[in-house]
Amino acid sequence: MSALDTRPTNCTADAGLKVESLRFAYNGTPVLLDINLAIGEGEFVCLLGPSGCGKTTLLRLLAGLETPSSGHLSWKGRPITGPSLERGVVFQDYSLFQWMTLVNNITLALAKSHPGKDRKWRLNLAAEFLELVGLADAARKHPFELSGGMQQRGAIARTLAMGSPVLLMDEPFGALDPVNRGRLQNLVLDVWSDANPRKTVVFVTHDIEESLHLADRVVMLGSSPGRIIDELRVPFARPRVWRTLIRSPEFLSLRERIAERFREDTLQRIEAESVVGGDAEGI
Amino acid sequence: MAKSPIIPSVSFPTASRLPAKKASKPSGIRRNSWWRLQGKEGVLFLLGIVLLWQFASSSIHFSGDYLFPSPAVTLKALWGSLPELLKDTWSSLLVLLPGYALAAVAGIVWGLVVGTIPWVSRMFSPFARFASPVPPTIYVPYAIAMLPTFRTAAGFVVFVGAFWPIFLNTAAGAASLPQRHRDNARILGLKPTEYLWRIVFPSSLPHIFSGMSVGLVFSFIMLTVAELFGASAGLGRFVQLYADYADYPRMVAGILYTGVVVMAAMELLEQIKRRSLFWIK
Numbered sequence: 379m380s381a382l383d384t385r386p387t388n389c390t391a392d393a394g395l396k397v398e399s400l401r402f403a404y405n406g407t408p409v410l411l412d413i414n415l416a417i418g419e420g421e422f423v424c425l426l427g428p429s430g431c432g433k434t435t436l437l438r439l440l441a442g443l444e445t446p447s448s449g450h451l452s453w454k455g456r457p458i459t460g461p462s463l464e465r466g467v468v469f470q471d472y473s474l475f476q477w478m479t480l481v482n483n484i485t486l487a488l489a490k491s492h493p494g495k496d497r498k499w500r501l502n503l504a505a506e507f508l509e510l511v512g513l514a515d516a517a518r519k520h521p522f523e524l525s526g527g528m529q530q531r532g533a534i535a536r537t538l539a540m541g542s543p544v545l546l547m548d549e550p551f552g553a554l555d556p557v558n559r560g561r562l563q564n565l566v567l568d569v570w571s572d573a574n575p576r577k578t579v580v581f582v583t584h585d586i587e588e589s590l591h592l593a594d595r596v597v598m599l600g601s602s603p604g605r606i607i608d609e610l611r612v613p614f615a616r617p618r619v620w621r622t623l624i625r626s627p628e629f630l631s632l633r634e635r636i637a638e639r640f641r642e643d644t645l646q647r648i649e650a651e652s653v654v655g656g657d658a659e660g661i
Numbered sequence: 662m663a664k665s666p667i668i669p670s671v672s673f674p675t676a677s678r679l680p681a682k683k684a685s686k687p688s689g690i691r692r693n694s695w696w697r698l699q700g701k702e703g704v705l706f707l708l709g710i711v712l713l714w715q716f717a718s719s720s721i722h723f724s725g726d727y728l729f730p731s732p733a734v735t736l737k738a739l740w741g742s743l744p745e746l747l748k749d750t751w752s753s754l755l756v757l758l759p760g761y762a763l764a765a766v767a768g769i770v771w772g773l774v775v776g777t778i779p780w781v782s783r784m785f786s787p788f789a790r791f792a793s794p795v796p797p798t799i800y801v802p803y804a805i806a807m808l809p810t811f812r813t814a815a816g817f818v819v820f821v822g823a824f825w826p827i828f829l830n831t832a833a834g835a836a837s838l839p840q841r842h843r844d845n846a847r848i849l850g851l852k853p854t855e856y857l858w859r860i861v862f863p864s865s866l867p868h869i870f871s872g873m874s875v876g877l878v879f880s881f882i883m884l885t886v887a888e889l890f891g892a893s894a895g896l897g898r899f900v901q902l903y904a905d906y907a908d909y910p911r912m913v914a915g916i917l918y919t920g921v922v923v924m925a926a927m928e929l930l931e932q933i934k935r936r937s938l939f940w941i942k
Contacts, residue, residue, distance in 0.1 A: 438844075441844075441848065443844055443847060443848075460847075461847045461848045461850065462850075463848075463849075463850060465848075466848070467844070467845075467848050469841055469844065469845075471841055472841075473841065473845050475842065475845070475859075475860065475863070475864075476940045476941070477863040477864070477866075477940045486849065486859065487849050490849045490850050490851065491849075520939075520940050521940070522940055522941070522942045
């Protein structure tokens with residue numbers, strides 16, 4: 379259990395993203411319970427958990443799209459009170475505006491993130507990032523003319539072009555086929571490791587293999603209500619090559635241990651519920 | 662590069678070439694060409710209506726044949742009054758277009774605001790629930806009495822008739838803006854005006870267009886009703902005038918002609934809609 383019981387590394391007081399004793403309830407139902415999390419600058423963290431464990435809610439709280447019921451969120455020591463251009467978000471369902479061309483989607487974002495620059499400069503930068511994600515030829519196309527994978531690459535290009543130091547990704551490849559998913563995982567890893575300084579990435583997924591492929595650290599969330607059940611530092615060296623990675627015994631055993639940890643949590647919850655149920659029958 | 666004779670044989674059949682090749686193929690089922698025609702059912706049905714009309718007008722006799730003119734008589738009347746009808750169309754459009762355009766602008770802008778800002782919606786919705794179901798025809802006599810000229814009075818009732826459907830649909834469209842667009846706009850930090858114009862407006866366009874086509878029908882209803890009351894020119898007045906003269910062929914021709922004008926206006930709007938909504942698959 380040495381890998382599994384690694385506690386979060388203590389970051390310097392104000393660095394990175396911080397979540398302290400966070401609670402979030404929706405219409406009185408607790409969604410997230412007592413979340414404490416510190417993510418260092420430049421770190422790649424995956425939030426891993428089953429559907430309905432509140433991982434998306436946690437990401438939306440980090441983005442500033444939701445307000446916590448109690449607790450505290452901060453980036454570099456500044457409290458998060460609302461959405462900010464510092465924290466770019468890529469959603470699962472395609473984030474692009476359908477009525478604008480790909481390049482206009484990006485220049486609209488750039489007009490907000492770089493208000494001092496003129497249109498020509500924005501067009502050049504947009505073209506640069508479209509090239510980076512391999513969409514240079516599709517710049518003048520509308521999202522309906524593009525496949526799901528291409529749209530998602532466009533959304534990534536938009537977020538990268540804005541230059542946000544923090545990247546929040548909510549199951550961005552959840553709706554893609556395995557081939558496209560693999561390609562986009564590599565794309566994200568490439569841009570992340572090439573950028574200087576490195577971006578801080580919080581990546582939400584329910585796919586254990588994906589989290590082991592991408593992350594420095596995997597944070598496991600259990601459901602009803604959502605809470606952190608464990609954390610794991612991913613020991614694999616970078617750059618990671620998927621084909622070698624997936625065959626290595628360390629990868630397989632880590633994958634199994636994470637799956638086992640989720641099974642344990644489910645069992646514990648069922649037991650807890652049946653105890654409550656037993657009491658109720660007694661009454 | 663010189664043209665090679667090989668190239669045509671290896672090139673793929675293009676979409677435009679493929680059907681041409683099929684059509685040029687000698688076909689033993691020649692009579693099928695008519696049956697393949699798109700929309701032939703509609704043409705046949707219209708033909709049936711005209712035949713029925715002809716049959717009815719020649720076999721049923723009201724008090725004098727003029728009350729129920731045959732297609733041929735009506736067509737002749739239509740041809741004869743075409744110059745007058747064109748003038749009346751122009752006069753009607755001069756009333757309708759400003760009223761409708763004003764209703765579209767006001768309905769869209771106010772609908773976007775009401776559909777987007779909750780407190781404005783809470784403020785305006787009770788009034789809208791009371792005012793929007795009032796049949797706009799009810800305003801006609803009062804508008805004619807209140808407003809200085811017939812044109813302003815008719816323009817006003819056209820505005821009222823078109824405003825509510827456009828406003829209600831736009832507000833519904835704005836209120837049903839998908840969450841992801843709202844989230845993305847918030848992350849980009851768009852200003853309220855930018856948000857309304859660049860996000861909420863295009864996203865609501867399907868609703869806006871359905872409001873505009875209902876509004877267009879309403880504005881024609883309002884226009885002709887107003888003209889029945891007290892116009893000196895216009896399509897509604899044409900029908901009213903010849904009904905008063907008991908010149909029923911001309912009256913029926915006026916009704917048919919008005920139908921064509923409304924249909925043309927609807928078709929124009931439909932074309933604009935198709936061009937604006939190209940991004941919806």
